[in-house]
Amino acid sequence: MDESYVRDSFARLNESRRRLADATRERIAKLSRAVADCERFEKQMADIQQWSAHVSTLLDLRKSGDVSALDVPDEYKVCYLTHFQQEFTLAHPACFPPISFFSASLSFPLVPVRF
Structure with a gap:
């Protein structure tokens, strides 16, 4: 085998591996942001549910006390x-x-x- 062919193949392989690693890092970063957004949304939804339950309790108490x-x-x-x-x-x-x-x-x- 020709030495230049092996070097070119090795260089192409390294370049391909580097592009794949970069694409993988970008995808991991996107997924991490999506997971963080979902967790933030879930926390906000839990806060709203807690607030809604609290307000519902207050309204029920007020309604039961009103004439x-x-x-x-x-x-x-x-x-x-x-x-x-x-x-x-x-x-x-x-x-x-x-x-x-x-x-x-x-x-x-x-x-x-x-x-």
Whole structure:
């Protein structure tokens, strides 16, 4: 065999090996970045899930402690309006019309106050 042929073959082999090693390093770096991105995303997702569970618990506690409109009986509304009328009728009897118990609601129109 010719010595120059062996050197050329060896040089081509080394060059091919070097290109393969460079490509392998680049691929490893890309995969490492992708794994780091996935781990960061997974951590953020876990943080969001933890936050969501915390907020859900707080909202459930707040909801269970709130009084809704369905919890207030109609008798309370009539009682409130009667008390409201009695309180202000004593001070200004001409300013408030009598409240009908059949049409009592919390949004009745008030007559303008005249002094």
